[in-house]
Amino acid sequence: MMGLAAWFSQRGFSPFSFQQAVWQAMAEGHSGLLHASTGAGKTLAVWGGVLQRAMARENGSTRMPSGLRALWITPMRALAADTLVSLQAPLNDVLPGWRVGLRTGDTPSSERARQERAWPHALVTTPESLSLMLARPDAAALFAQLDVVIVDEWHELLGNKRGVQVQLALARLTTWCPGLLVWGLSATLGNQNEALSALVPSVRKTGSINEPVRVQGHVDKALVIDTLLPAHATRLSWAGRLGAPMVPQLVAELEGPGSTLVFTNTRSQAEIWYQLLLEARPDWAGLVALHHGSLDAEVRAWVEAGLKSGQLKAVVATSSLDLGVDFLPVDRVIQVGSPKGVARLLQRAGRSGHAPGRTSRISLVPTHTLELVEAAAARRAALAGQVEARPAPHQPLDVLVQHLVTVALGGGFTPDALFVEVRRAHSYRDLSREAFDWCLDFAARGGDSLQAYPEYHRIAPDEAGVWRVAEHTQPGRLVARRHRLQVGTIVSDASMAVRYLNGPKLGSVEEGFIARLNKGDCFVFAGRTLEFVRVQDMTAYVRRAEGRKRIVPRWEGGRMPLSSEMARAVMDLLDEAAEGRAWHEPEMQAARDMLEAQARISHLPRRDRLLVERHRSREGHHLWLYPFAGRLAHQGLSAVLAWRLARQQPNTFSLAVNDYGLELLSAEPVPVDETLLRTVLSPDRLLEDILESLNAAELARRRFREIARVAGLVFTGYPGAPKSNKQLQASSSLFYEVFRQYDAGNRLLTQAQQEVLSQELDVARLRAVLTALRQRRIDLVDLKSPSPFSLPLMVERLRERLSTEKLSDRVARALKAMGAPAQ
Known part of the structure; x- marks a missing residue:
């Protein structure tokens, strides 16, 4: 057995x-957060600390005690196997008596049984599998000797309910093990102090543990961010299309040696660009692969193995390859389209040169002209370290209800003690006793409206006042089984398996997409053209269909909003362009024709001004505004503006939004002047007007499906017999209506509305934008023809309702009117 320093030295x-x-x-007993770039050596940093603590504790003893000592939490099953290999590497030399195991949803039952007989010293797991372990009757004994918990890729968990699930699990573990160390690993976080607070459960008794620390990893690791520019500036669309003219440049970049990851923002884009590459280079079949979360696990594993071995020239992927899997042969990364966020750009750049001292390189491929500006802005923001914050969710009560049942299964609890424990989790730090008691009552009897139904009586106190699930009874066993089958907070869109007739499974697509297909329709999936045959038992059966017209599946959640940091960087560049100072950037030079046309026909948007454009066409009266607040905020803003303008004067509006601005198209003219604009752009009564202008009830009803599943109201089905999306939506909608009519104070209803406002409409950002607009000058411009910035908004709207005239013809006519070159 050698020391850790000697092990490093042995490897040079x-x-x-x-x-x-x-x-x-x-060694000094501190918990903490390690923040360092991808590939800098974070794993060995924290794992080395675990091993040194173990060596110090054993103090040279040849007899290695049994029991679980370290827990490594990873956000993805795909990372777990790679992590296991990394953790095992130094064990034979440094701590040969230790064993490391793996426990996720993919772990075979035989391995689980072996672990039950003799638990490994360290276990790699996921948040969901950890919650299942906490639901064991012997959970307290299982974790009694736990010394350290490491949460990998904490930035990936922090901002969502899975992170909240981890917070609650850590609060439980630190109750059982008061000296437990908690460490997080992160690469891209703009709010590191909050991330540390959310990671390490607070302790009310001063001095019971050492203060947590934050370690910043500084490694000389070069980062190169560049852009593939179009051969001719006019070849990129001003309106925002696929970006196919950039395929020759991308193919040229892939010609060289080494492997490349080609990232897209959506699964649909990945399917399209995979096809474009193979159409351009058919001889690359077998050398170019496709990877996204809807493909079958065996397909993804084959692709990952090909990357690790260096056998693949390129892989077109989505965020399914964003995180820590180590692909050392990957020389560079290419991002198709705007990354929309600095953190995403840096995370993906780190997939190349994934080792200390190696250069990480990412090249951006703009798909339309404004993405040239975004590319330059992204590079500036990334090199300046302007990374987005990821705030933790605030008091999601559906997760707390689920946790109450988990803890009741895992040995039980007393309410007073558990209330104190839950408040140690960052997201529940200001949880009121009233809210906690409401969740307790809801888990116990389904609240006021469901108390007559025994299946919602999930937990109850025993004679000693300990709340448990009565697993000795048939109803209790059913509660326990259903709970353990759907522990977790990930609620994906209901999907349907895609399988060849008498052949293997290819993956899964959303049920709603399949529902729109007729027998014989063709679509692209897994890089193949498939003919739809039939649906049976939640499986879409298909056959190969080469050479036929096809469509590409569209998955929900595909449009990422522009982050605030990116938006500010874009506005800085537009300010410089307006002053003639931006043309030294190669991307800005390539976008110069469009930007100068915008300045000539209208104005360029500026940081201290709000550009508002008006135009009358045969379609009606157009009003365009450019707040640069991101797609989600513009969605809410467009609805509020239309609502407020219609109250001033009755009118009918069609709405369109993108990351830069919004369009209101009205049947009747809108008498807009600066006074009216400042009135309708006021942040006053914003929440009330949003709720009145949008079908907020329908949005909340859809959001409630997720909340109902997490809180255990609806059951997704047993293995091999999942319920359909239609069944789940019908069940959750029924609960929604029952609560709305007979239990108006139900806190899960309030949570659904809050999540719609914060996650789907980004109301906080919208309010901040409206407040800032009060300080801006308004540039109100009457246009003779649509401006270049208005064109993408027109296309957004026209895509949704095409006339007999082709979209391309209408766009061409608009371009001709503004004096732009043909595209």
Whole structure:
């Protein structure tokens, strides 16, 4: 057995200073957060601290005690196997008596049984599998010797309910193990202090543990961000299309040696660009692969193995390959379209040169002219370290209700003690006792409206006042089984398996897409053209159909909004362009024709001004505004403006939004002047007007499906017999209506409305934008023809309702009117 420093030396390198800082902090009993770039050596930093603590505790003893000592939480099953290999690497030399195991939803039952007989010293798992372990009757004994918990890729979990699930699990573990160390690993976070607070459960008794620390990993690792420019500036669309003219440049970049990851923002884009590459280079069949979350696990595993071995020239992928899997042969990364966020750009760049000292390179491929500006803005913001914050959700009560049942299964609880414990989790730090008691009552009897139904009586106190699930009874066993089958907070869109007739499974697509197909329709999936045959038992059966017209599946959630940091960087560049100072950037030079046309026909948007454009066409009266607040905020803003303008004067509006601005098209003229604009752009009564202008009840009803599943109101089905999306939506809608009519104070209804406002409409950002607009000058421009910035908004709207005239013809006519070159 050798020391950790000797193990490093044997391999010809020495530990970085930040790794040594983590080892020292862990030796002194500190929890903490390690923030360092991808591929810098974070895993060895924290794992080395775990091993050193274990060696110090054993103090040279040849007899290795049994029991679980370390828990490694990873956000994805795909990362778990790679993590296991990394953790095992130093064990034979440094701590040969230790065993590391793996426990996720993919772990075979035989391996689970082996673990039950003798638990490994360290276990790699996921948030969902950890919650299942907490639901074991012997959970307290299982974790009694736990010393350290590591949460990998904490930035991926922090901002969602899975992160809240981890917070609650850590609060439970630190109750059982008061000296437990908690460490998080992260690469791209703009709010590191909040991330640390959310990671480490707070302790009310001063001095019971050492203060948590934050370690910043500084490694000399070069980052190159560049852009593939069009051969001719006029070849990129001003209106926002696929970007196919950039295929020759992309093919040329892939010609060289080495492997490349080609990232897209959506699964639909991945399918399209995979096809475009193979159409351009048919001889690359077998050398170019496709990877996204809807493909079958075996297909994804084959692609990942090909990347690791260096056998693949390129893989077209989505965020399914964003996180920590180590693909050392990957020389560079290409991002098709705007990354929309600095953190996403840096995360994906880190997939190349995934080792200390190696250069990470990412090249951006704009799909339309404004994405040239976004590319330059993204590089500026990334190199300046302007990374987005990821705030933790605030008091999601559906997760708390689920946790109450989990803890009741895992040995039980007393309400007073559990209330104190839950408040140690960052997201529930200001939870009121009233809200906690409401959740307790809801888990116990379904609240006021469901108390007559025994299946919603899930937990109850025993004679000693300990709340448990009565697993000795038939109803209790049913509650336990259903709960353990659907523990977790991920609620994906109901999907349907895609399988060849008498052949293998290809993956899954959303049920709603399949529902729109008729027998014989063709679509592209998994890089193949498939003919739809029939649906049976939640499976879409298909056959190969080469050479026929096809469509591409569209998955929900595909449009990522522009982040605030990116929006500010774009506005800085437009300010410079308006002053003639931006043309030294190659991307800005390529976009110069469009930007100068915008300045000539209208104005360029500026940081201290709001550009508002008016135009009358045969379609009606157009009003365009450019707040640069992102798609979600513009969705709410467009609805509010239309609502407020219609109250001033009755009118009918058609709405369109993108990341830059919004369009209101009205049947009747709108008498807009600066006074009216400032009135309708006021942040006053914003929440009330949003709720009145949108079908907020319908939005909340859809959101409630997720909440109902997490809180255990609806059951998704047993293995092999899942319920359809239609069944789940019908069930959750029924609960929604029952609560709305007979239990108006139901806190899950309030949560649904809050999530719609915060996640679907980004009301906080919208309010901040409206407040800022009060300080801006308004540039109100009457247009003789649509401006270049208005064109993408027109296309957004026209795509949804095409006339007998082709979209391309209408766009061409608009371009001709503004004096733009033909495209």
